[in-house]
Amino acid sequence: MYKLTSKALFFAQMGALAFSVQAANLPENLQWQTNWDDPLFASEQAKRGGTLRTHLQSFPLTLRSVGPDSNAGLRAYFLDGVPSLVTRHPDTLNWIPSIATEWAYAGDNKTIYFKLNPEAEWNDGKPLTADDFVFMLTFYRAKDIIAPWYNDYYTKTIADVVKIDDHTLAVSTVDEKNPEELMLTLGGLVPRPAHFYKGGKDKNGDGIDDNYVRRYNFKAEPTTGPYRVDKIKKGKSLTLKHIGEDWWGYGNRYYKNRYNVEKIRFTVIRDEDVARQHFEKGDLDVFDLTLPEIWHEKTDTEVYQKGYVQKFWGYNQTPQGGGGVWINTAVPLLNDLNVRQGILHATDIDGLIEKLIRGDYQRKPHAIGFGHGKYDWPDAKAPDFNVETAVNYFTNAGFDTVGADGIRVNADGQRLTFEMVYPYAAWTPRMAYLKEQAKLAGLELSLKLIDGATGFKYMLEKKHQLAFVNMGSGEIPGYWQYFHSENANKPQTNNFTNYSTPELDALIDQYRVEFDLEKKYQLSHQIQRLIQDAAVVVPSYMVPWTRQAHWRWVRYPENPMQKWTGTLFTIGRAYGDGTYWIDAKMKADTLAAIEAGEAFEPVTVIDDRYK
Numbered sequence: 171m172y173k174l175t176s177k178a179l180f181f182a183q184m185g186a187l188a189f190s191v192q193a194a195n196l197p198e199n200l201q202w203q204t205n206w207d208d209p210l211f212a213s214e215q216a217k218r219g220g221t222l223r224t225h226l227q228s229f230p231l232t233l234r235s236v237g238p239d240s241n242a243g244l245r246a247y248f249l250d251g252v253p254s255l256v257t258r259h260p261d262t263l264n265w266i267p268s269i270a271t272e273w274a275y276a277g278d279n280k281t282i283y284f285k286l287n288p289e290a291e292w293n294d295g296k297p298l299t300a301d302d303f304v305f306m307l308t309f310y311r312a313k314d315i316i317a318p319w320y321n322d323y324y325t326k327t328i329a330d331v332v333k334i335d336d337h338t339l340a341v342s343t344v345d346e347k348n349p350e351e352l353m354l355t356l357g358g359l360v361p362r363p364a365h366f367y368k369g370g371k372d373k374n375g376d377g378i379d380d381n382y383v384r385r386y387n388f389k390a391e392p393t394t395g396p397y398r399v400d401k402i403k404k405g406k407s408l409t410l411k412h413i414g415e416d417w418w419g420y421g422n423r424y425y426k427n428r429y430n431v432e433k434i435r436f437t438v439i440r441d442e443d444v445a446r447q448h449f450e451k452g453d454l455d456v457f458d459l460t461l462p463e464i465w466h467e468k469t470d471t472e473v474y475q476k477g478y479v480q481k482f483w484g485y486n487q488t489p490q491g492g493g494g495v496w497i498n499t500a501v502p503l504l505n506d507l508n509v510r511q512g513i514l515h516a517t518d519i520d521g522l523i524e525k526l527i528r529g530d531y532q533r534k535p536h537a538i539g540f541g542h543g544k545y546d547w548p549d550a551k552a553p554d555f556n557v558e559t560a561v562n563y564f565t566n567a568g569f570d571t572v573g574a575d576g577i578r579v580n581a582d583g584q585r586l587t588f589e590m591v592y593p594y595a596a597w598t599p600r601m602a603y604l605k606e607q608a609k610l611a612g613l614e615l616s617l618k619l620i621d622g623a624t625g626f627k628y629m630l631e632k633k634h635q636l637a638f639v640n641m642g643s644g645e646i647p648g649y650w651q652y653f654h655s656e657n658a659n660k661p662q663t664n665n666f667t668n669y670s671t672p673e674l675d676a677l678i679d680q681y682r683v684e685f686d687l688e689k690k691y692q693l694s695h696q697i698q699r700l701i702q703d704a705a706v707v708v709p710s711y712m713v714p715w716t717r718q719a720h721w722r723w724v725r726y727p728e729n730p731m732q733k734w735t736g737t738l739f740t741i742g743r744a745y746g747d748g749t750y751w752i753d754a755k756m757k758a759d760t761l762a763a764i765e766a767g768e769a770f771e772p773v774t775v776i777d778d779r780y781k
Contacts, residue, residue, distance in 0.1 A: 212427035220752030260732035305364035477770030491643035494710030512563035537707035578612030593625035723757035
């Protein structure tokens with residue numbers, strides 16, 4: 171467990187205090203940097219206005235972006251996709267200005283100074299200042315937010331945030347980092363609105379209302395992004411509204427001609443087939459075509475044939491998150507390595523990709539994901555589906571008898587059966603395939619569909635035995651939240667496997683603070699090797715592209731995909747570039763053509779520049 175001794179903690183606090191005193195006076199020899207020269211990726215043809223109508227399969231359990239049940243739903247619009255100090259250009263991957271217009275390294279491998287855009291505002295009209303970044307640290311360290319990952323990260327990784335003046339601040343890390351990782355750590359910081367959290371009871375003195383979770387459960391926090399929550403119909407719909415042409419971000423050349431629609435309306439439609447029918451009737455503007463059975467089999471209807479609806483498939487090179495079948499080692503029998511190894515080899519992911527997914531997806535080589543460059547263990551290889559190997563492991567675990575129903579049984583009469591939860595009804599045929607293939611090795615999978623956000627909460631509460639879920643990823647793999655003992659056997663953490671060891675803890679702690687990149691890469695490889703040897707996650711598949719259908723009035727740039735364009739018709743870093751728009755005239759012309767029985771040429775666009 172990563173803990174500072176009282177002596178070490180004293181010196182760390184003294185170091186932070188010294189930093190604060192020093193940072194209050196801006197050094198004169200700073201080398202300020204900026205970057206206004208990278209290519210633009212939005213379109214000059216973009217038009218403002220209109221409402222993008224899309225859907226959610228379940229209503230968010232909360233509008234909070236932090237705390238219980240917040241790691242799902244619309245968090246991308248409230249936290250992950252809103253402006254940070256600086257951001258990556260989605261194609262060159264260079265750092266470009268966002269909230270900060272300039273930055274300077276202090277030279278201590280811990281500190282970066284930032285000059286904030288003086289025009290930056292919260293989308294409730296209040297000015298954004300350095301105080302909001304200082305408050306950010308108070309917020310994330312508060313116990314009342316009930317968010318262990320944030321408590322830990324903003325204490326053991328982020329050392330201090332110091333206000334120089336209203337629009338200048340210094341931010342430091344606890345440990346030294348190389349310049350690139352230092353910017354990755356500090357440049358991605360997102361402020362919290364200090365004015366929004368004023369008032370309330372704070373008996374424990376951590377700066378946050380003692381009843382934070384309940385009080386702010388459905389209060390929409392202001393962000394620095396261009397959209398605010400407009401209307402909420404609980405359980406039915408939620409609408410975001412653009413704050414207008416005077417959004418401060420439009421003074422930044424990289425934000426021009428982006429975030430063009432006036433409103434984004436999310437309607438809850440729990441059944442994807444029903445949602446698709448609404449889309450083809452024109453009640454929704456966009457629809458996801460990731461599922462192979464929809465792209466290949468259900469896009470030959472009249473609206474596609476007559477060109478009213480168009481198809482888009484764009485490849486990207488975004489880092490792929492971990493996941494697949496998470497095995498809860500706190501469950502009896504699943505704490506047996508032989509049983510877990512048997513499950514890995516009895517789960518036919520490759521067959522699933524080939525037979526049900528038509529080869530459209532790719533297999534993840536490792537449980538923690540892919541696409542992290544030198545952080546990825548080069549020898550990683552996903553376990554193969556092998557009935558004989560699986561049977562050997564199950565036999566070693568004592569399941570050496572096969573019952574009349576084909577399921578293996580041990581000497582105590584226990585059947586080799588586990589419940590597997592999954593979050594989307596559309597995945598049911600995939601889960602059924604895995605269930606039938608597992609039977610060949612004498613393993614029974616009892617399938618349980620639990621709706622999106624509720625299903626994720628089920629995992630966070632560690633109620634699952636097996637769970638099929640894929641996670642997102644940052645630029646470099648994160649291990650602490652998934653495999654450190656501080657998060658094992660605790661609710662509302664992402665250690666879905668409840669697995670940890672002292673050796674793994676030590677490596678993860680070292681990985682988090684390692685300065686030397688080559689050593690950090692090697693630590694990452696060691697961690698990935700231990701995770702693979704532990705057999706706690708069956709690596710599933712990854713989707714290095716986005717595939718969607720849209721009515722022809724939803725437009726996008728001539729070169730729609732950047733390397734890190736996650737999806738085309740949403741907003742937010744890693745979720746979409748917000749470069750689409752609605753052409754009102756084209757919409758009117760299309761509806762008139764439908765009324766007159768006229769047609770357009772069918773259109774399918776495939777952007778494979780980053781395949």
